Amino acid sequence: MHCHEENDLALKPPPPSLSNLFRHSTLPSGAPATDAQVIRTVLGGKNKMPSFAGRFTEEQMDALLAYLHTGIQ
Numbered sequence: 001m002h003c004h005e006e007n008d009l010a011l012k013p014p015p016p017s018l019s020n021l022f023r024h025s026t027l028p029s030g031a032p033a034t035d036a037q038v039i040r041t042v043l044g045g046k047n048k049m050p051s052f053a054g055r056f057t058e059e060q061m062d063a064l065l066a067y068l069h070t071g072i073q
Protein backbone atom coordinates (compact mmCIF):
# COMPACT_ATOMS: atom_id res chain seq x y z
CA MET A 1 0.00 0.00 0.00
CA HIS A 2 2.82 2.41 0.86
CA CYS A 3 4.29 1.99 -2.59
CA HIS A 4 1.42 1.15 -4.87
CA GLU A 5 -1.16 3.49 -3.36
CA GLU A 6 0.57 6.30 -1.57
CA ASN A 7 4.02 6.11 -3.15
CA ASP A 8 5.41 7.69 0.00
CA LEU A 9 8.94 6.87 -1.13
CA ALA A 10 8.27 9.12 -4.14
CA LEU A 11 9.55 6.43 -6.51
CA LYS A 12 9.89 7.50 -10.11
CA PRO A 13 8.29 6.24 -12.21
CA PRO A 14 5.55 5.70 -9.61
CA PRO A 15 4.50 2.11 -8.88
CA PRO A 16 1.34 1.37 -10.88
CA SER A 17 -2.07 0.94 -9.26
CA LEU A 18 -2.83 -2.71 -8.54
CA SER A 19 -6.62 -2.24 -8.89
CA ASN A 20 -8.26 -4.41 -11.52
CA LEU A 21 -4.88 -5.95 -12.31
CA PHE A 22 -6.41 -9.10 -13.79
CA ARG A 23 -9.15 -7.35 -15.78
CA HIS A 24 -6.65 -6.53 -18.50
CA SER A 25 -4.69 -9.07 -20.50
CA THR A 26 -1.39 -7.40 -19.65
CA LEU A 27 0.24 -5.85 -16.59
CA PRO A 28 1.29 -2.18 -16.76
CA SER A 29 4.71 -3.26 -18.12
CA GLY A 30 3.07 -5.23 -20.94
CA ALA A 31 3.89 -8.61 -19.38
CA PRO A 32 0.99 -11.09 -19.36
CA ALA A 33 -1.52 -10.56 -16.51
CA THR A 34 -1.26 -14.08 -15.12
CA ASP A 35 -0.82 -15.50 -11.63
CA ALA A 36 2.56 -16.90 -12.65
CA GLN A 37 3.80 -13.50 -13.84
CA VAL A 38 2.61 -11.69 -10.71
CA ILE A 39 4.27 -14.34 -8.52
CA ARG A 40 7.47 -13.85 -10.52
CA THR A 41 7.29 -10.08 -9.95
CA VAL A 42 6.67 -10.45 -6.21
CA LEU A 43 9.42 -13.02 -5.70
CA GLY A 44 11.94 -11.52 -8.09
CA GLY A 45 11.22 -7.81 -7.77
CA LYS A 46 11.22 -5.50 -10.78
CA ASN A 47 13.38 -2.41 -11.21
CA LYS A 48 12.62 -0.35 -8.06
CA MET A 49 10.26 -2.97 -6.65
CA PRO A 50 12.10 -5.11 -4.09
CA SER A 51 12.10 -8.89 -4.13
CA PHE A 52 9.85 -10.60 -1.60
CA ALA A 53 11.58 -13.97 -2.00
CA GLY A 54 11.22 -16.03 1.17
CA ARG A 55 8.72 -13.60 2.68
CA PHE A 56 5.46 -15.44 1.90
CA THR A 57 4.32 -18.98 2.62
CA GLU A 58 2.47 -20.71 -0.20
CA GLU A 59 -0.77 -20.06 1.65
CA GLN A 60 0.00 -16.37 1.99
CA MET A 61 0.89 -16.11 -1.70
CA ASP A 62 -2.45 -17.77 -2.56
CA ALA A 63 -4.22 -15.25 -0.32
CA LEU A 64 -2.33 -12.36 -1.91
CA LEU A 65 -3.34 -13.49 -5.41
CA ALA A 66 -6.95 -14.00 -4.32
CA TYR A 67 -6.92 -10.44 -2.95
CA LEU A 68 -5.47 -9.04 -6.18
CA HIS A 69 -8.13 -10.95 -8.16
CA THR A 70 -10.88 -9.06 -6.29
CA GLY A 71 -9.70 -5.93 -8.12
CA ILE A 72 -10.59 -3.69 -5.16
CA GLN A 73 -7.12 -2.49 -4.14
Ligand code: HEM
Pocket residue numbers: 003004011013014015016018021027028029030031038041042046047048049050052064
Ligand atom coordinates in the same frame (compact mmCIF):
# COMPACT_ATOMS: atom_id res chain seq x y z
C1 HEM B 1 3.45 -7.89 -1.98
C2 HEM B 1 3.23 -6.61 -2.34
C3 HEM B 1 3.36 -6.21 -3.79
C4 HEM B 1 2.73 -6.71 -4.88
C5 HEM B 1 1.68 -7.81 -4.94
C6 HEM B 1 3.22 -5.97 -6.02
C7 HEM B 1 2.83 -6.20 -7.32
C8 HEM B 1 3.31 -5.52 -8.43
C9 HEM B 1 2.91 -5.77 -9.79
C10 HEM B 1 1.91 -6.83 -10.21
C11 HEM B 1 3.58 -4.89 -10.56
C12 HEM B 1 3.42 -4.73 -12.07
C13 HEM B 1 4.52 -5.49 -12.78
C14 HEM B 1 4.40 -5.32 -14.27
O1 HEM B 1 3.82 -4.34 -14.74
O2 HEM B 1 4.93 -6.18 -14.98
C15 HEM B 1 4.43 -4.10 -9.71
C16 HEM B 1 5.30 -3.10 -10.14
C17 HEM B 1 6.01 -2.29 -9.31
N1 HEM B 1 6.07 -2.34 -7.93
FE1 HEM B 1 5.13 -3.69 -6.77
N2 HEM B 1 4.14 -5.03 -5.60
C18 HEM B 1 4.24 -5.15 -4.23
C19 HEM B 1 5.06 -4.40 -3.41
C20 HEM B 1 5.82 -3.33 -3.81
C21 HEM B 1 6.60 -2.49 -2.92
C22 HEM B 1 6.70 -2.67 -1.41
C23 HEM B 1 7.20 -1.55 -3.70
C24 HEM B 1 8.08 -0.39 -3.30
C25 HEM B 1 9.05 -0.52 -2.38
C26 HEM B 1 6.80 -1.79 -5.07
C27 HEM B 1 7.19 -1.05 -6.16
C28 HEM B 1 6.88 -1.34 -7.48
C29 HEM B 1 7.41 -0.60 -8.62
C30 HEM B 1 8.35 0.59 -8.56
C31 HEM B 1 6.86 -1.21 -9.77
C32 HEM B 1 7.12 -0.82 -11.22
C33 HEM B 1 8.17 -1.77 -11.76
C34 HEM B 1 8.54 -1.46 -13.19
O3 HEM B 1 7.85 -1.95 -14.11
O4 HEM B 1 9.51 -0.69 -13.36
N3 HEM B 1 5.96 -2.88 -5.10
N4 HEM B 1 4.24 -4.50 -8.40
